[in-house]
Amino acid sequence: MAKELKDLTKRSENYSQWYNDLVVKADLAEQSAVRGCMVIKPYGYAIWEKMQQQLDRMFKETGHVNAYFPLLIPKSFLSREADHVEGFAKECAVVTHYRLKNDPEGKGVVVDPAARLEEELIIRPTSETIIWNTYKNWIHSYRDLPILCNQWANVMRWEMRTRMFLRTAEFLWQEGHTAHATQEEALAEATKMLNVYADFAENYMAVPVIKGVKSANERFAGAIDTYTIEAMMQDGKALQSGTSHFLGQNFAKAFDVKFINNENQLEYVWATSWGVSTRLMGALIMTHSDDNGLVLPPHLAPIQVVIVPIYKNDEQAAEINRVVEPILSELKSMGISVKYDNADNKRPGFKFAEYELKGVPVRLAIGARDIENGTVEVMRRDTLEKSVAQLDGIANYVKELLEEIQGNIYQKALKHRESMTRTVETYEEFKVEIEKGGFILAHWDGTPETEEKIKEETKATIRCIPFDGDKTPGVCMVTGKPSTQRVLFARSY
């Protein structure tokens, strides 16, 4: 482990390599034999499971139910909505056959040409089409609305350049698909779910986010409007962390989904969709971690506290076990996830390095001397500070410390974002500032052409038109035309 830690690239040397190293060395994920697809290892999956559980709870509290729709989508469905097909056709994995057979030349198996599908099927890149084709049968009257479904699923987008968690060909996500009787209700739903995502990002992931609406260029393929939460990574790049789409009547029209409204008129149904994915794992890792490894927010850490005994002989070990036992019970009864690592085939220093690498928020170390003194050594992962605490009342101390760490890493990320967010007036100034990374608030004339020009010349995109903050109008930094408010620019993942 000492060796592995030494191998972890420093952020200042190569941020990108640091990320890749960390994902592998902290046992979160690894590349698989299939191009662009990763294996999510047990420790990484345990974090994802905690995210899922909390999000699922929040979805249910807001009235949603889970369902499951097919993995495969008839190719023709994709063409029904013009923007949608434009957005996804180029990255679809296509199933063309349904059988293999023995190679006549004796080399393993080959695709059986006789088992060709009449219509090719694509692996879902997202499920609007298959779901709206299904909703057609579920919706007849306003009494059938709203429909508030979510699905936890795998999806596939054949990306050319992939990075673990951030951009993989296959990824895990949830996709909410709702159907409403009015535009107003659908808009309210899209906003509600964006707020759920922001709440989750800030209060569980400890990742501050900026809420806003995407420009037309960055909108989901098929949406009228895409709302987004944007987070800033330690290298100053933006990471789109969750999106919620107001789809208008686009998919209802594409799949002919009408309902009798309460005035007895036939009308197309209004829709939203919203999703977050295993990409959140990337945001979590890149927001908080350091050159020693992962830093996990206590609210999502699979192990919140680890206790390591330090002893010289069996007698001391037995004595420490005896003292630790009631502490374990008390922590567990408080709902705190604790691991007692008294394995005797690894030295304490090795264990310390391992739990640091894995981002366990609090480490307690107890030796014979501590027991004599009624104390315990406490190390908090966020600051790496060690202190000595009283054994008496340690469970409550740890509980409070976990909350303090949760708050501290959020504040640290927020300060970092604030220090890396600037307002600029001129395009010249913008070009200089964007090279330094971070978020830039600037005026834009609202046209796709200007946005495209800025992207080509600076690699920066409009991350969102923020909902909150300064709404003062001005003039576009590029064209001098009127601007209704400053928008958020950054280079992004």
Place this chain on the structure above:
Amino acid sequence: MAKELKDLTKRSENYSQWYNDLVVKADLAEQSAVRGCMVIKPYGYAIWEKMQQQLDRMFKETGHVNAYFPLLIPKSFLSREADHVEGFAKECAVVTHYRLKNDPEGKGVVVDPAARLEEELIIRPTSETIIWNTYKNWIHSYRDLPILCNQWANVMRWEMRTRMFLRTAEFLWQEGHTAHATQEEALAEATKMLNVYADFAENYMAVPVIKGVKSANERFAGAIDTYTIEAMMQDGKALQSGTSHFLGQNFAKAFDVKFINNENQLEYVWATSWGVSTRLMGALIMTHSDDNGLVLPPHLAPIQVVIVPIYKNDEQAAEINRVVEPILSELKSMGISVKYDNADNKRPGFKFAEYELKGVPVRLAIGARDIENGTVEVMRRDTLEKSVAQLDGIANYVKELLEEIQGNIYQKALKHRESMTRTVETYEEFKVEIEKGGFILAHWDGTPETEEKIKEETKATIRCIPFDGDKTPGVCMVTGKPSTQRVLFARSY
């Protein structure tokens, strides 16, 4: 709803149609636009979620962790294990391309011939191959063992004849894949997980099962031995409900996974795999339900109790609401899932029929007269019996009733199975008895040839060689050759 209920085919008329009707009418699932793939609707998915939660808990209690492996598997991986490819090649969905493009003739999108994969990928029918290819990197020494991973995933087997939940092209399941240093340990794991499945089937699904080992003909493709739990449906057919495989060193050899054992020698790793799927939903439905609809075991019912108010005016409605409020709180505090259906756009009779169809275990109906008398009408779904209970202490009464129902439907299923299980001595007798359905215990000479002959002549297969029960040797009913014990025959799903 009344109309829908009337449309539910009776079991005695057409059991198979009854099942299909019920799946659709109880809102469990429906066919999708993709051949052989179903949509699992919210109510069906809610039951599956309860199954998942309980199974996941049991897997974790027995030391397992979750992980996630890729959906797509390189075609060549399948060929590495001879039996495995033989078993699965004929039902594989094959991905051959990774891009669509606009049809040059302007008709939607077509597969882009330039985006052909060098090696085709198959959608996992099961994940032994991709997982053992991954384990190769995880396992070097006996200190890396055991590995106890499970994954919750979708898989695809291109079945020609499909039935919702029982046999679908895509289905949801969990697959455990474990790696061990010794044969003994792998055998113990395979047995342990079969017992977990049996425990789940009997104590949560209320489905009695017979545990045993499969004959060679019925073994998982690539296994040394397949253990199974077999349940009997109401029509007397068997349903294989879960399997656990001892894989020996087959996959370790196919993917060259060796480890240094504690005697410093290089050895192939020992393996198991085990899985249950959404097929369990089929078992659940077919074991307990009746001509009025679903009957759900309380331990897996998404709604355990429904309360329906019966009132003639707003004043009565308000009074009932007032009385019901504390009952709801008390039931919820006991961990009981309760729904208060005071929607005023449906009549009580309509609601009664709906909750009967959906299998809610206990229904309470409260009217103004009840409140005067301090009583409530209780209907239990398993027997459809109505009784009057005291409002005072109703929560405890309901809690006990739920346990009674759970026990009762298990006993009912067990009695049914016992009444439909017979012992026969001669093949003539066997041929007569098998036509009546049910399980038949008979002697068999242990050869695949005899098993095949019986299957061809009677459509019955050996469901398992039971672990428990009569172990007296005898002679094969077909060939007269020696038999070590009776085996379990049935026609099956």
